[in-house]
Structures are given as structure tokens and as C-alpha cells.
Amino acid sequence: MNFHQNAQSPQQALHLELTSVTRRLAARAPGNDGLVGQDSPSPQDSLKLELADVDRRIGNLKAILAEKLEKRSRILMVLETEGPRTEARLKFIDFDARRDPKTPFWCIMCQKDLKPDQAHKLVRLILTDHGAWPHAMHPDDVASFDAGELTIPENAHDHGAVRIGMDCAKKLGLAWTLAP
Numbered sequence: 001m002n003f004h005q006n007a008q009s010p011q012q013a014l015h016l017e018l019t020s021v022t023r024r025l026a027a028r029a030p031g032n033d034g035l036v037g038q039d040s041p042s043p044q045d046s047l048k049l050e051l052a053d054v055d056r057r058i059g060n061l062k063a064i065l066a067e068k069l070e071k072r073s074r075i076l077m078v079l080e081t082e083g084p085r086t087e088a089r090l091k092f093i094d095f096d097a098r099r100d101p102k103t104p105f106w107c108i109m110c111q112k113d114l115k116p117d118q119a120h121k122l123v124r125l126i127l128t129d130h131g132a133w134p135h136a137m138h139p140d141d142v143a144s145f146d147a148g149e150l151t152i153p154e155n156a157h158d159h160g161a162v163r164i165g166m167d168c169a170k171k172l173g174l175a176w177t178l179a180p
């Protein structure tokens with residue numbers, strides 16, 4: 001815009017400036033390929049770009065929030081419609097089957113012998129899949145199970161209370177053990 005610069009009136013200069021700004025804004029409008037108006041963005045343009053970015057991030061957060069709210073309402077619906085539990089809670093005992101206990105006093109988990117007076121806990125042992133897998137019944141479910149109010153899976157059987165060493169009891173979770 002150097003030509004005729006000396007001849008410009010203030011009105012002409014303003015008009016040229018306005019034209020330039022309008023052209024730059026048009027160049028940045030959505031759908032424009034951005035090949036024109038490659039001069040560095042004005043503060044206004046930068047703010048508009050920033051605003052668009054913030055709006056986009058808000059849009060993303062709204063989508064995530066909508067998804068979470070939808071999930072929440074699904075969970076609430078299940079909680080409201082689901083009847084009382086029918087099966088006792090069981091926890092798999094990650095046992096070591098390589099041991100071969102020599103005495104009647106052994107730990108159900110590591111399967112090492114315990115001294116008869118050694119500190120230990122008990123678990124209510126439920127063997128599932130025709131005796132294949134040892135599980136501990138949650139102590140809070142034992143009374144209901146014994147009263148016939150809770151069941152165990154098909155092909156599982158109740159083996160009664162068995163010993164578990166203290167270290168293994170902690171690994172299993174003391175909440176799953178009974179006092180000896």
C-alpha cells in the first residue's frame with residue numbers, strides 16, 4: 001500500500017485499513033482454506049482463534065460429561081431395579097499347588113504345613129468347578145449362606161472352614177478370613 005500514500009486523505013486511509021481488516025477476517029472465516037491473508041494475525045484474530053479453541057475444548061468436556069452422566073443414570077437404574085443378591089461373595093484363593101502337606105495343619109494358600117499352635121486364620125472354603133478352584137466366602141455372607149438365603153455356583157461345594165497362615169491371610173485380604 002505504498003503507492004499514492006502521500007495522496008491519501010485520512011478517510012481514504014481508514015477505508016483502506018477497513019478493507020484490509022475485512023479481507024483478513026474473510027480469509028480466516030470457517031471454510032476458507034487460509035491461503036490468503038498470511039500476514040501475522042492481529043490481536044483480534046488471535047483472540048478469535050483462542051475463543052474458538054476454548055469453545056472446542058468446552059464442547060469436548062460437554063461430550064465427556066454427557067457420557068459420564070449417561071453412565072451414571074444407567075448404574076442408578078440397575079441399582080434401583082436389581083433385586084437382593086442371591087449368591088454368596090467368593091474370592092479366588094491364588095494357591096500354590098506344588099506343595100504336598102505332611103500334616104493335617106496346613107495353609108490352604110501356600111499349602112505349607114503349619115505348626116499346630118501357629119497363628120492362623122480360617123477361610124470358609126468353597127471349591128468351584130467340581131473341586132478345581134478354591135475360593136473364600138466373604139465372612140459377612142456365611143450366616144446367610146448357612147441359613148439357606150444365599151447360594152454358591154452350580155458344581156461348587158462347601159468344604160467348611162480351613163486354616164490359612166497369617167502371611168497368606170494378609171495376601172488374600174484379612175476381610176475374607178474368619179477368626180480361628
Ligand SMILES: [Zn+2]
Nearest residue numbers: 107110165168
Ligand atoms: Zn500360607
